[in-house]
Amino acid sequence: MKNLVYTMTQLSRGVLGVVLGLMLAIPVSAENLTVYTAVEAEDLKRYAAEFNKDHPDIKIRWVRDSTGIVTAKLLAEKNNPRADIIWGLAATSLMLLQSEGMLQPYAPKGLGKLDSKFRDSANPPSWTGMDAWIAAVCVNTVEAKKNNLPTPTSWMDLTDPVYKGHLVMPNPNSSGTGFLDVSSWLQIYGERGGWQFMDNLHKNIAWYTHSGSKPCKQAARGETPIGISFAFRGAKSKAAGAPLEIVLPKEGVGWDMEATAIVKGTKKLAAAQTLADWSITKKANVLYNKGYAVVAYPGVAKPVKYFPAGILEAMIDNDFEFAAVNRKRILAQWQKRYDGKSEAK
Amino acid sequence: MSTADSIPASTVPARGASSVRIKLSRDDYALRTGLVVVISLLAILVVLPLYSLLSKSLEDMDGNFVGLQNFQEYFQTPALLTSITNSLSVAFFSAIIVLVLAFIYAYALTRTKMPFRLFFRGVALIPILAPSLLAAISLIYWFGTQGVLKSWLFGASIYGPIGVIMASCFWVFPHALMILITALSTADARLYEAAEALRTPKWRIFWTVTLPGAKYGILSTGFIVFTLVITDFGVPKVIGGNFNVLATDVYKQVVGQQNFEMGAVVSLVLLLPAVAAFIADRWVQSKQVALLSARAVPFQPKSEPLRDWLLFGFCATIAFIFLAMLGMAAYASFVTFWPYNLTLSLNNYDFDLMDGGGWEAYFNSIRMAIYCAVFGSGLIFFGSYLVEKARGVSWLRTILHLIAMMPLAIPGLVLGIAYIFFFNHPDNPLGFLYGTMGILVISTIVHFYTVSHLTSLTALKQLDPEFETVSLSLKTPVWRTFGKVTLPVCLPALLDVASYLFLNAMTTVAAVVFLYSPETMLASIAVLNMDDAGDIAPAAAMALMIVYTSAIFRLLHALLTRYLKRRTQVWRTR
Numbered sequence: 001m002k003n004l005v006y007t008m009t010q011l012s013r014g015v016l017g018v019v020l021g022l023m024l025a026i027p028v029s030a031e032n033l034t035v036y037t038a039v040e041a042e043d044l045k046r047y048a049a050e051f052n053k054d055h056p057d058i059k060i061r062w063v064r065d066s067t068g069i070v071t072a073k074l075l076a077e078k079n080n081p082r083a084d085i086i087w088g089l090a091a092t093s094l095m096l097l098q099s100e101g102m103l104q105p106y107a108p109k110g111l112g113k114l115d116s117k118f119r120d121s122a123n124p125p126s127w128t129g130m131d132a133w134i135a136a137v138c139v140n141t142v143e144a145k146k147n148n149l150p151t152p153t154s155w156m157d158l159t160d161p162v163y164k165g166h167l168v169m170p171n172p173n174s175s176g177t178g179f180l181d182v183s184s185w186l187q188i189y190g191e192r193g194g195w196q197f198m199d200n201l202h203k204n205i206a207w208y209t210h211s212g213s214k215p216c217k218q219a220a221r222g223e224t225p226i227g228i229s230f231a232f233r234g235a236k237s238k239a240a241g242a243p244l245e246i247v248l249p250k251e252g253v254g255w256d257m258e259a260t261a262i263v264k265g266t267k268k269l270a271a272a273q274t275l276a277d278w279s280i281t282k283k284a285n286v287l288y289n290k291g292y293a294v295v296a297y298p299g300v301a302k303p304v305k306y307f308p309a310g311i312l313e314a315m316i317d318n319d320f321e322f323a324a325v326n327r328k329r330i331l332a333q334w335q336k337r338y339d340g341k342s343e344a345k
Numbered sequence: 346m347s348t349a350d351s352i353p354a355s356t357v358p359a360r361g362a363s364s365v366r367i368k369l370s371r372d373d374y375a376l377r378t379g380l381v382v383v384i385s386l387l388a389i390l391v392v393l394p395l396y397s398l399l400s401k402s403l404e405d406m407d408g409n410f411v412g413l414q415n416f417q418e419y420f421q422t423p424a425l426l427t428s429i430t431n432s433l434s435v436a437f438f439s440a441i442i443v444l445v446l447a448f449i450y451a452y453a454l455t456r457t458k459m460p461f462r463l464f465f466r467g468v469a470l471i472p473i474l475a476p477s478l479l480a481a482i483s484l485i486y487w488f489g490t491q492g493v494l495k496s497w498l499f500g501a502s503i504y505g506p507i508g509v510i511m512a513s514c515f516w517v518f519p520h521a522l523m524i525l526i527t528a529l530s531t532a533d534a535r536l537y538e539a540a541e542a543l544r545t546p547k548w549r550i551f552w553t554v555t556l557p558g559a560k561y562g563i564l565s566t567g568f569i570v571f572t573l574v575i576t577d578f579g580v581p582k583v584i585g586g587n588f589n590v591l592a593t594d595v596y597k598q599v600v601g602q603q604n605f606e607m608g609a610v611v612s613l614v615l616l617l618p619a620v621a622a623f624i625a626d627r628w629v630q631s632k633q634v635a636l637l638s639a640r641a642v643p644f645q646p647k648s649e650p651l652r653d654w655l656l657f658g659f660c661a662t663i664a665f666i667f668l669a670m671l672g673m674a675a676y677a678s679f680v681t682f683w684p685y686n687l688t689l690s691l692n693n694y695d696f697d698l699m700d701g702g703g704w705e706a707y708f709n710s711i712r713m714a715i716y717c718a719v720f721g722s723g724l725i726f727f728g729s730y731l732v733e734k735a736r737g738v739s740w741l742r743t744i745l746h747l748i749a750m751m752p753l754a755i756p757g758l759v760l761g762i763a764y765i766f767f768f769n770h771p772d773n774p775l776g777f778l779y780g781t782m783g784i785l786v787i788s789t790i791v792h793f794y795t796v797s798h799l800t801s802l803t804a805l806k807q808l809d810p811e812f813e814t815v816s817l818s819l820k821t822p823v824w825r826t827f828g829k830v831t832l833p834v835c836l837p838a839l840l841d842v843a844s845y846l847f848l849n850a851m852t853t854v855a856a857v858v859f860l861y862s863p864e865t866m867l868a869s870i871a872v873l874n875m876d877d878a879g880d881i882a883p884a885a886a887m888a889l890m891i892v893y894t895s896a897i898f899r900l901l902h903a904l905l906t907r908y909l910k911r912r913t914q915v916w917r918t919r
Contacts, residue, residue: 032511041700041878064700080771142685143490175603207504207587210601210877217879222491222684241682299517340424342587342597 032270035060036074038067038176039088039258040233042214043291047087050287051278058271066091066211068331074263078102083263085272087130087279090176094127095120095324096330103127104262104269108276111124118257126262127261128280129158131292132154134255134311136183136231138216139248143225152226152281159200160261167204168215169228171342176256177212177230182330183323184316188317210340220244231284232291235306246308252316256323258292369737371830376735382747383728389750389775390791394763395755396557401766409467411518415610423427425594429614436507438577439513443521443570444563445517447512450663451525453656456532456555460647460657466526468664472516474895476852476869479888480512481583482881483674491684493673494841504586512580515670517573521566528562529555532644537914561633568626572619576756579854585877592613592855595758597860605765612759623754680885693886697778700867700878707890710868712783714850714898721790721797729801730831734813734823746798753795757855764788765859793849793855799840804838805831833913837906842901848895 010122041064048060049318064075068073071093074083077101077340086098097103098120107124118129137158139151151165152158158167170178186194198335206224208216215227216234234246260279262272278284285297369377405411415682419425453459454466456568472480487494488503501507532555540550578592587592595615599608679689697703728749732742752760765785768779806830816826832839854869861870867890875884 042698045697061863069601069603072601076603076605171601209879211879214877214879221879223485223489223684241686243685283467340427340587340589342589 001147023239030057031057031268031271032059032061033268033275034063034082034084035275036063036070036083036086036263037088038065038070038090040291046289046290047284051275054278054283055274057241058274060275060336061303062239063079066174068172068174068179073094073102073135074102081122081263081265084266084268085260085262085275086248087260087275088258089261090179091127091259092179092320092323093176093215093260094259095320097127097261098325099324102264104264104266106273106276107254108260108261108273108280110277110280113282113298114296115279115298118259122245127259129257129259129296130274130279131296132255132257132282132289132294133144133177133180134231134291134294134315135253135299136182136229136234136308136311137249138219138227138229138234138237139245139247140219140222140225140243141245142243143219147225149225151245153250155188155197155201155251158226158228159197162273163204163226165206166225167201167228168206168209168218168224169201171208171210172217173283173339173342174210175212178208178226179331180323181228181325182334183326184252184318186326186330187254187316187319187322188251193336195333202338205338208225208338209321210342216244231293231308231311232304234308235304236291238306246306248308248311249313250314250330253311254317255315257296257320302320347629358804368819372817376823377729377738377741379727379733379742380735380738381712383724383747384741384748386724387728387791387794388746390787391748391751391755394546394760394767396705397766397770398609398612398759398763401606404606406604406606407637415606419436419607419610419614424589425611425677427490428589428591428594428611431506431588432575432615433618434515435509435590436571439510439517439574440567440570442510445518445771445884446663447518447521447525447566448559448563449656449659451522451529452555452857453660455526455529456644456646457653457656458646459653459660459712459860463797465660465664468667469522470519471892472665472846473519474852475516475671476579476854476872476888477512477516478579478583478869478876478884479575479674480515480670480893481508481580481677482872482876482885482888483670483677484508484512484584485881485886486673486677487669501587502586504584504589507830509581509588509590510587512584513577515576516577516580516669518568518667520573521570521668522608524562524566524569525559528559528566530556533641534644535642537644543606554622561629564629565626568829570627570754575618576615576758576855577875578758578858582873592756592758593725595762596858599762599765607761608762612762613641614757615756615760616754619756619759620754660867674885675889677882680882680888683882693882694890696871696883696887699875699880699883701871701875701880701883701887702863703871706871707865707868707887707894709865710851710891711866713789713848713867716782717789718784718843718847720786721793721846722801722839723843724790725794725797726801726835726839728807729798733802734807734831735809736813749798750795752791752793757792757853760788760792760860761856780860780865782865784860785857785865786850788860789853790846792853793846797845800837800842800845801838804835808834834910836913840902840906840909844899847898851891852896853897 044062048062051060056156067090070089074086074097077083081102094103103126105124105126108128111119111128113124114128120126120128137152142301144151147166149162153256172178172182176318182198185197189197213229214231215224216229218224219227220237220240234244238244238246245276254334260276261325262269262276266272280296282297285295285300288295289301289304291304293301293304295301295309318327346603402415405414410601435823450469451654454462460714480743484503486492488498488508489495492503499667536554537550540554576592578596581588581593582596591611591614595608595611598604599613677683679691681688681690681692698709728745732746732749735742764784767773768776768784770776778787812826812830813823816823852869854873856875857867858870861867868887872884872887
């Protein structure tokens with residue numbers, strides 16, 4: 001009998017050991033807040049560190065991906081949400097989630113101090129803004145010269161056949177930057193003119209990237225001379241030593257807000273509210289200003305190094321309502337027309 | 346039959362034990378229980394997830410059964426269909442190219458007196474230490490827009506089929522080489538002597554003796570390379586540009602659009618060529634008969650200066666390309682800002698400032714690889730022990746063996762997406778594993794199960810069944826024979842399995858890309874994500890960290906094996 005017992009123990013050790021041993025590897029922690037975000041990865045550590053200086057008891061679990069993917073993920077998890085709060089996602093995406101009834105309205109402490117453009121107009125608001133990020137075209141001056149490419153000054157310039165194969169832009173289905181570009185063109189040129197413009201642009205595009213910063217990073221490395229991306233990324237790459245010129249097309253540039261919203265049904269509402277409160281403080285806005293020229297808290301913004309001049313004037317009068325309501329339709333249409341040239345993802 | 350227990354088992358023929366009805370011992374019960382447990386475990390980890398994948402492909406987004414509607418939609422989307430031809434052609438061309446190159450290389454290593462054979466063999470195995478992404482990244486530095494040798498492409502772009510085929514050839518080369526070396530190592534010298542005595546010209550000997558002898562190895566290599574390329578997704582993801590293939594489509598549907606149903610459909614389409622190649626390979630291997638009879642004389646290569654030096658030139662070229670691929674990635678990872686600031690720095694190794702999980706991802710990878718090596722080799726060895734040594738119940742053993750063979754036919758991506766559906770299902774009691782390190786370890790072990798299973802099975806087969814019979818007659822419990830005889834003898838093979846699992850866990854992308862969570866970010870995934878964000882130099886840096894780690898591990902493994910061979914394998918020498 002002893003043998004049998006021993007053998008059985010050995011057996012169950014062998015088999016169950018796999019499962020049980022692995023369970024030990026799962027970390028256990030008390031107050032973990034799952035935060036979905038599309039903020040640039042290099043900023044996340046800073047955001048969490050600053051927040052933890054004031055609230056060391058709340059540990060942030062970041063789930064980061066491109067705007068489109070975080071949005072799709074949230075929608076896919078609609079019936080079984082895994083996020084507690086969203087900190088740093090495009091306002092157009094949040095408005096979409098709001099219309100799906102997925103956000104928990106909450107008025108963070110100090111809401112009155114925010115610029116009124118940077119909040120949901122309902123009371124209490126479903127989302128509060130952090131900063132604005134603004135489209136721009138990154139042109140690698142060295143490579144442009146090598147390929148005899150004139151520096152574009154307008155969006156229309158980019159449809160010139162001379163740029164064929166030298167142009168990269170983000171896929172709006174996955175990238176928030178890509179979507180704000182598309183939605184701004186539809187607003188600038190109207191529905192028909194906008195698609196017409198994109199048809200022509202499509203002929204010049206080498207490929208559509210998954211990420212909104214990749215086109216600018218590729219331009220910075222000279223991999224493709226011109227990347228449609230956003231101004232902040234361009235400024236950063238320029239600061240890293242890339243021979244970039246950050247162009248603001250004269251028709252105006254699209255933009256979107258990054259914003260914060262609490263996910264309805266979170267089991268950690270108190271902690272989520274603490275983070276929402278903190279996200280609109282002056283301190284937080286100073287943090288956002290490291291990368292964004294326009295932030296929600298009036299009087300905080302200081303000029304960002306290498307940020308193109310005149311960007312506030314170049315921003316179009318963005319119709320967020322239009323963008324949010326038509327988001328799904330625009331993306332489906334886009335995919336049908338141009339997805340063949342998309343990079344994987 | 347009550348006295349049957351005391352029948353000396355040595356009177357029972359070892360293999361025919363089941364034909365004589367003897368009372369089952371406790372050991373038999375234990376081993377049978379073990380069989381049932383391992384079979385159920387593998388059924389849960391292999392068969393059930395595939396079933397959830399299949400059923401998901403027949404559902405709409407809200408989980409209603411819609412029959413073949415998703416497939417219909419799939420086959421009406423031209424962009425998705427192009428991927429099928431893209432995938433097939435890339436895999437086909439890679440298979441042909443690798444087959445030719447690896448055959449010549451293997452021939453030079455096994456059939457000639459070419460100098461530096463050991464060195465060439467070592468260099469050709471380098472790609473095993475790296476994720477497939479490394480090749481693609483390195484090619485961008487060599488042939489991309491800012492590539493050093495861009496002009497060599499005569500204006501063609503590396504982003505697309507050319508890049509995918511080149512990078513694929515690099516990373517699958519060692520896999521092809523190892524099979525071909527085995528195929529070419531077994532030759533009967535008497536055939537060659539006879540051919541020479543008949544004054545057969547050299548080229549004729551090659552066509553009529555050498556090639557037919559390696560026929561099955563060659564076919565098998567072709568199938569394996571084809572499968573590896575068609576199911577790999579790292580390479581086309583990094584260097585495919587707008588050239589879409591099936592593997593990237595699965596990824597795009599699942600991660601990019603969160604369209605899990607369509608992802609399930611595409612992954613089933615991807616499963617087809619993999620299963621077809623698997624079946625073809627099995628068929629070819631069943632045709633293989635022992636080439637070496639007991640009277641065979643091992644072939645001893647003779648020196649032939651002209652041929653040897655020609656082959657030396659060939660091997661040197663390949664080895665140089667391999668070193669250049671690795672070297673370029675290593676160099677580029679130290680360059681501050683390619684191509685405008687070529688001063689060297691460690692900036693790109695500052696992973697904590699980049700997308701992709703930072704240094705934590707690297708340490709997670711090592712942890713995961715160790716878990717895979719420890720738990721995986723234990724489970725797999727135990728499973729193969731049961732297949733080989735359990736007495737009677739041959740049908741149970743056959744079932745276990747068949748399930749153990751299945752993972753070879755399942756692409757990592759397909760296994761991954763099946764795991765999402767299976768483990769993330771609200772009713773699954775194993776759901777707690779979702780998003781943990783545990784699921785990464787499980788999927789990696791399962792993904793690489795078959796080869797490990799076969800390795801330990803081969804080792805176990807070397808042991809005469811007499812050992813068990815003798816110990817039965819001596820009333821030695823089975824676990825004691827296992828611990829005193831089986832385990833020590835098989836230790837080198839067990840270590841090989843552990844090392845195989847470790848290396849693959851370090852480099853795999855496909856098996857884990859759908860399953861990682863923010864806490865369990867892995868180095869190989871970080872490479873992928875950093876490239877995705879446009880940070881190609883840090884991606885190269887992380888890929889190299891994987892190479893260094895794998896290389897050190899390989900070295901430790903080699904030293905340990907040598908030490909153990911001296912301790913436990915003395916009996917092999919007289």
